[in-house]
Every structure is written in C-alpha cells, then in structure tokens.
Amino acid sequence: MKAVVLHSNKQLIIEDFAINSPNPNECQIKIAATGVCSSDIFRSFDNGAYFYPLIMGHELSGEVVAIGENVKNIKVGDNVAVYPLIPCQNCSFCLNRAFVQCKNYDYYGSRRHGGFSEFLNVNEWNLIPLPFSVKLDRAAALEPLSVCIHAIKKCGLFGKNIQQSYENKINVAILGAGFLGLLCAKLLNWIDPQISVTLIDRNKFKLDQNKCEFQNNICLENSEEWEKYLTRNSNQFSHVIESCGSPDTFRYTIQIAQPGGTIVWMGNIYSDLEIPKKMVSSILRKELVIKGTWNSNYDPEIPDNDWYDAINILKSGFDFENLISEKISLNELPLKLKQLFSHKSRESEFNTIKIFVIPSMSEERSCN
Known part of the structure; x- marks a missing residue:
C-alpha cells in the first residue's frame, strides 16, 4: 500500500x-x-x-x-x-x-x-x-469534534449538563481560533445560540472563518495588545477555554475569568508554564475552577459518550x-x-x- x-x-x-x-x-x-x-x-x-x-x-x-x-x-x-x-x-x-x-x-x-x-x-x-x-x-x-464536546462538557455546557441559568449570563471566551477553537465556537452556537461566544486569536485569517456567525472576534497580535485588552476586560467571562497551547494564553485565562468562573485548559502546551504569586492569589480569591482536558470519552458499551454525541451532531446537519x-x-x-x-x-x-x-x-x- x-x-x-x-x-x-x-x-x-x-x-x-x-x-x-x-x-x-x-x-x-x-x-x-x-x-x-x-x-x-x-x-x-x-x-x-x-x-x-x-x-x-x-x-x-x-x-x-x-x-x-x-x-x-x-x-x-x-x-x-x-x-x-x-x-x-x-x-x-x-x-x-x-x-x-x-x-x-x-x-x-x-x-x-x-x-x-x-x-x-x-x-x-x-x-x-x-x-x-x-x-x-x-x-x-469525529475525533476533534469529540475532543471539543469533551471540553464543553467540562464547562458544564453540553445538553443536560448546562448548569447556569440565564439569570447569570453564559459568556464564553475561547482563546485560539484554530480548528478546535473554531469547532468549539460552532458547537456552543449549535447547543444554544443564547450562549455568548468571544473568539480571541492573533491570526486574523483564522478569526475571519467564523466572522459571519460570531461578531465577538478579537484579534490580539502581541502582549502589548493583550495588556490593553486586559485593562478593560479582566473578570468578564463565566467560562474560558484555552485551545492555543501558549503559556501566555494559559495565564490570560486566569485574568479574564470572572469570580466563580470555570476555566478549561485544552491546548497542548509547548513550553513550561510559570504562574506568578499574584496570579495564584487571584485564582484563590476568585475561587476559580480550572479543569484539564486531553482527549475524549469513548466506551462502546455505554451510549452516553463523546463519540456517539458527535455522530448524532453530524446526523443533525452540523456544518x-x-x-x-x-x-x-x-x-x-x-x-x-x-x-x-x-x-x-x-x-x-x-x-x-x-x-x-x-x-x-x-x-x-x-x-x-
């Protein structure tokens, strides 16, 4: 072959x-x-x-x-x-x-x-x-789609897992507009259009792929632009998904999450992550929940798993x-x-x- x-x-x-x-x-x-x-x-x-x-x-x-x-x-x-x-x-x-x-x-x-x-x-x-x-x-x-479903479930935002009422707005930031980040954004919109999704990336080309579906696309090309953004937008998001793998964006998730928020780290990090003492104190004071996600759940004997959910989503016409x-x-x-x-x-x-x-x-x- x-x-x-x-x-x-x-x-x-x-x-x-x-x-x-x-x-x-x-x-x-x-x-x-x-x-x-x-x-x-x-x-x-x-x-x-x-x-x-x-x-x-x-x-x-x-x-x-x-x-x-x-x-x-x-x-x-x-x-x-x-x-x-x-x-x-x-x-x-x-x-x-x-x-x-x-x-x-x-x-x-x-x-x-x-x-x-x-x-x-x-x-x-x-x-x-x-x-x-x-x-x-x-x-x-189906493999990357299942990985995204797994991450969204970690947020508590998939199907029956949605825990947060609309009295407290579901406001999701996705850091990284690669294939996984864009899929997560599409999935959240498919789950419920009422969920507010903000995509952040340094690459405008990637952000433009979903510009017709999502208005909250933010291009931040470097640390200086991130610092300006953070002066106005710290503590803004109820849920944050990291899908870049950059140590910087891992730290940014902590800064933009609101008190009591949930952070899901999905990106395959490519170098060591150092978290300053002040940022650790922020995690504690805001009582953030930080979850890791790596792959997806599959069990052929249990129908409630990420892969069967992904197949059903494709059958529904998810595009x-x-x-x-x-x-x-x-x-x-x-x-x-x-x-x-x-x-x-x-x-x-x-x-x-x-x-x-x-x-x-x-x-x-x-x-x-």
Whole structure:
C-alpha cells in the first residue's frame, strides 16, 4: 500500500509499505480520509515522534475490507470511524471504564502506525460503525469534534449538563481560533445560540472563518495588545477555554475569568508554564475552577459518550465545511506539513484551518 512514512525528523517519504492481514481481533480499513492535526506537525518536524519509521495520522475514517476471525460486531462493507486511543484494559482506570485516563495506553498515529496511508489494521474495539447518513470524509472530523464536546462538557455546557441559568449570563471566551477553537465556537452556537461566544486569536485569517456567525472576534497580535485588552476586560467571562497551547494564553485565562468562573485548559502546551504569586492569589480569591482536558470519552458499551454525541451532531446537519481549507492526496502531504511547520515557527506564512488527506485522490491524480 502507499503511505507517507516519517523515517526521521523532517524526513517524510511516500513509499510502498507492507501491511499484513488483520489479526483475529482486528479489521482492515480502506482509509477514506485522515485529518492533519497540529500534533502531526510537531511530531514530524520538531522531534516529536516516539519511534521511527512511523506512519502518522489519528483522525480517520474508512470502509472495512477484511475482518479477523474473532470479530463479531463489524462486517465487511461497514463504514467506520476510529477511536485512536488503545486502552490497556488492565489498569485501575480501565477497570473503572475511564479509558481516556488509561495509564498504559497505545495510540494509532503516534505510538503505532496510523492513517496517512491507504489501509490500516484496527482493533474491533476501536471501530465505531457509522450510519450511512454520515459521509466518510466528514467522519474523519469525529475525533476533534469529540475532543471539543469533551471540553464543553467540562464547562458544564453540553445538553443536560448546562448548569447556569440565564439569570447569570453564559459568556464564553475561547482563546485560539484554530480548528478546535473554531469547532468549539460552532458547537456552543449549535447547543444554544443564547450562549455568548468571544473568539480571541492573533491570526486574523483564522478569526475571519467564523466572522459571519460570531461578531465577538478579537484579534490580539502581541502582549502589548493583550495588556490593553486586559485593562478593560479582566473578570468578564463565566467560562474560558484555552485551545492555543501558549503559556501566555494559559495565564490570560486566569485574568479574564470572572469570580466563580470555570476555566478549561485544552491546548497542548509547548513550553513550561510559570504562574506568578499574584496570579495564584487571584485564582484563590476568585475561587476559580480550572479543569484539564486531553482527549475524549469513548466506551462502546455505554451510549452516553463523546463519540456517539458527535455522530448524532453530524446526523443533525452540523456544518463545519467552511473550516476545511484543503483536501489533498498522500503525495501532497509532506510539503503541506513542511509549510505548516514553517508557519508555526513563523518562518513563512501559510494560512489554513484544516487539511484532510484523501488517499483515493493520489490514485485519481496519478491517472490524469
């Protein structure tokens, strides 16, 4: 099969890669689409891989083309999404079915091969059957969509979890207008348009992706502009979601949260966080609730989980098409990852929100 293989830092090679028949508990998936995550950028260009060679990609969907002899609930021809976290099933958290907190987890696309390829063998446990009303290319977004749902639940703002009455206005700030931040904003608007959402980012291009839906888009390009903003807007928001990963924005969440507010830290922080004594005192005096969120909850035996909620949202017609910047072939992926890293490193500009890799496009374009 064709795959994009990371052989060493910055060395991505398109090559034929051998794939075995699925093991007894696995299914072989013909991959329809795989999302490019910011973690793939740093994994490939900033020494972020656990091992080499590695096929990255953990946001994926596809069609089952073969099954192992022990597979019971999946059949050839099923459309599926992949929950990328592989729990050990033995630690104390797994025994309590808190799989997202597994101590000894594996992971498709980082700790083992993933979806930047034409095929992938996946444990039956990790496969989520899809209704045919959910298109396969859209289903590749179920992983980030579930991550956002998980974060919004941490805020207490999803469905029956909404705890705050309209006597106390729900006023949410989202720091970071990348794909996750923009998805969170769209989800909150989908949950209840009465929720006030403010998006803050340094990149005007990203903010403009939702400007027709959200008027409260604020571009703050540097620390000086943030300081001016904070003189007028400290203690303003009942809920704050951090989705950048910058230590600065982690600190800003504390400053803009109102007394008794809830802060959810979602961004994958990229350097050490130092919190001054005065800011710690502010946390205590305002009695803030700070929650961490890392992934999403999935349990095939329990219908009330983030992934099933995400599927139902897609079935309802939830639209995020304006956030998809490009759909590319496997052949185009190495260059795109390099451009994304150069943008993240501020070496050159490459404005994009979300890129999906469509393996079948490689076949189509090679025939033209």
